[in-house]
Amino acid sequence: ANTATNAATYAVRATELQVTVTNGVPYAATVPSGRIPDYYQFIVSSNAYQANFETRQANGNVNLYVRRGPPLLLPFNWQYQSSRAGTSDELIAVTTNTVPIPLTPGLWYLAVSNATAAPVSYNVVATELATTPTNALETTITVTSNSLCVTWNSKIGTNYVVEGKTNLTDAAWDTVSVVITATSTTTTYCLPLPLPHHYFRVREATAPVQPAGTVAVKVTLTTNEVCVNWNSQIGTNYIVEGKPDLTTSNWAAVSPTITATTTNSMYCIPLPTTNHFFRVRESTAPVQPAGPVNVKVTVTTNDVCLSWNSQIGASYLVQGKPDLTASNWTGVSPTITAAATNTTYCILLPTTNHFFRVIGLTGPTNVVPAIITLSNAVAVTTTNVPSNGPDYYRFIVSSNAASAVFETFNANGNVDVLVRKGLPVPDAGNFQYASTNGGTTGEQLVVVTNSLPQPLTAGEWYLAVINKGATPVAYTVRATEFAPPEAIVARIIQVSLVGSTICFQWESKIGTNYVLQGKVNANDPQWDAISPTITAVNITTTYCIDRSTSYSIFRVIEGAASPQFGQTIQ
Known part of the structure; x- marks a missing residue:
């Protein structure tokens, strides 16, 4: 029925729903x-x-x-x-x-x-x-453009685990989180999208779930880092690896190569981290300098000195035993980088060790160091020895990244950062971006899609961290990519025809700016602003446009319109 005095033109459509979907059946x-x-x-x-x-x-x-x-x-x-x-x-x-x-x-x-x-x-x-899972908690799931977040009521100090299934008919739930110790009465855990899982639950856990690995490990979780501890053999190289979930096929290195100097080793990863499962594996055997390490021992009244032929730039460690029946050698020196073709190290007397040897840890400095792959937003802490040359890193930028930040921080000495897209690795004569602040100041490079000389594009980017001093420097390195910010869309609660206009009413926050946008077709790449900036003065806001508009799809977002619009608010 037309309740107005003028003739009204309208269209009517009837839609038959032919498909009733069956529970759980695609x-x-x-x-x-x-x-x-x-x-x-x-x-x-x-x-x-x-x-x-x-x-x-x-x-x-x-x-x-x-x-x-x-x-x-x-x-x-x-x-x-x-x-x-x-x-x-x-x-x-x-x-x-x-x-x-x-x-x-x-x-x-x-x-x-x-x-x-x-x-x-x-x-x-x-x-x-239809039924609450056994030993599971009631949860709320929120999905954004790049993550799925699970929220539940929690008891402070209690451990929880988030689990997932791809299909409800799967026999077992997969663990998709680390063990989470609640610090509040409400806890949220987010997973990056896409995911192979479609169903989730939260259950109480009594202890951290230990991932399988090639070396038996102990994982300790604190408020700001996760530490991996393992029994090690002095002189053996190890790498800590991580996975975001157990369904990921490959393990990724999250540490540099670690050469054990004691019978127990530990490596800590700062939180937050995208990896939730960890293992330790032996890397290649320590690189020995060419030729045997022949040791000459000289004993005086107050020390015992070991001398050996060495290669300049190679690293060595002096080890000792109290007797030959002891199972392990113990490091009795720091890592020694040879500065000459003969090296001497002395141990003060008295000492509990009566047998000594020298092992080579690394070869000379002309050995190209490994390139460590950085995970997005995951900090890696390491120490650079000047004689070993720069530390090199690889970071893979995704296709939807709008910006990337390459940085070092917490350095106890002066380091520079060089960055370039693609190989070869950057050096002083071949880089596209450099940060050289000096001292212990953090270094940071921000690259966006219109940066010069090299815009941010998808693919492999390489970093070189260069120690500018003469002594070892500990530092933390991190690479982070950011997606374009998404518009905050308001909820339209009513669309009505009023005379010759179409009026849109949406839920609003008093004092917040809004813009009505439109598209002619759903596949148009951009939204057009079809209103001025509208500042809400109530919890609902209405804006009307001419009903002869060419736009057929509409939305309201928080923000400001371009300045050419005049403002008309109902």
């Missing part, structure tokens, strides 16, 4: 390009405490919308949305305490829209969890 479909989405319905039972709505295995960019129906989903009346970029899976998890609409029994509508200009094939699946 449904394969193809959504065409254009403005009309694929619609589905799912019936939630009376004993469900959680429902997961998903798209999987899409070969293009789709968005997922969900609401407790009716009415049918329209572009503006969804209650939950998942709109991750590219071919990423979409996931919306609704529980009995989720806001704005908690999970209740009955009919729920799903809509899958195509955000590209070509047809997209995908699977849609809706799954309800």
Whole structure:
């Protein structure tokens, strides 16, 4: 019925929902390009405490919308949305305490829209969890563009573990987190997307879950670092490796090569870290200087001195035993870097050791050091010995990075940082960016997609950390990439036709600026601002535009519009 005095032109559409998705059963479909989405319905039972709505295995960019129906989903009346970029899976998890609409029994509508200009094939699946898992806690799941966060009520001092499954029919839950010791009554743990898992739970844990490794390790977790401790053989090289989860196929080095100088070694990784499982493996055997290490022992009234032929730049360690039946040799000297072809080291008397030997730790300085691969935002602490040359690192920038920061900090001496895209590794005559602050000041280089001489692009970037002094320097190095910031989208709660205008009403925060944006087609790459900057003066805000607009898709974001707009607010 037309309640106005003027004639009104309108369109009406009827949509038949042909597909009712079955609990836990994927449904394969193809959504065409254009403005009309694929619609589905799912019936939630009376004993469900959680429902997961998903798209999987899409070969293009789709968005997922969900609401407790009716009415049918329209572009503006969804209650939950998942709109991750590219071919990423979409996931919306609704529980009995989720806001704005908690999970209740009955009919729920799903809509899958195509955000590209070509047809997209995908699977849609809706799954309800009918009983609370044994020994599991009630959780709230929040999904952003690049992470999935699990939140639960916790008891301070209690240990917890987050677990996941790819399918509900899988026999076992996989551990996807470190052991988390609660420091508050609410705890949150986030996992980077994409993930192979689609179902999650939290359970209490009594002790850290130890990862399998080639060397027996003990893992100690503090508030700011995780430390790996193992029994070691003096002179043997070790590497600490990590994985973000057990489903990742390869272990990545998270430490430099560590040459054991005692029978027990430890390496600590600063928190936060993207790795949650660790192991220690033996690296290549210590590089011995050419030729045997022949030792000459001289004893005086107050010391015992060992002399040997050495290679300039090679590193050595003097070891001792109280008797030949002792199983292990003990280091009795610091690491000694030879400065001449003959080296002498003296031990004060009295000493508990009566037998001595000299072992080579590293070869001469012309041996090219290893390149350590840095994980995103994971700090690595090490020590550079000047005679060993620079330390080299590799960092792989992803295709969606908008900026990258390369930095050193906590140095106890003067180091410089050189950076370049691709091989060869940077040196004083071949670099694209350099930070040379001097002293113990931290070094930092920020590269963005329009930096010169080399814009930030995806692929391998290399760092060289150069010790500018004559003594060893301990420092921490880190490389971090950042994705473009995402717009904060307000929730439109009503769209109405008023005379010759279309009016949009959304939930707002008093004092916050908003802009109404539009697209002509769903596959347009950019949103256009179609309102001025609107400063909210109430908890809801309304803005109207001419109904003859060419735009068909709308959203409201927090922020400011370009200055050419005049402002009209209802």
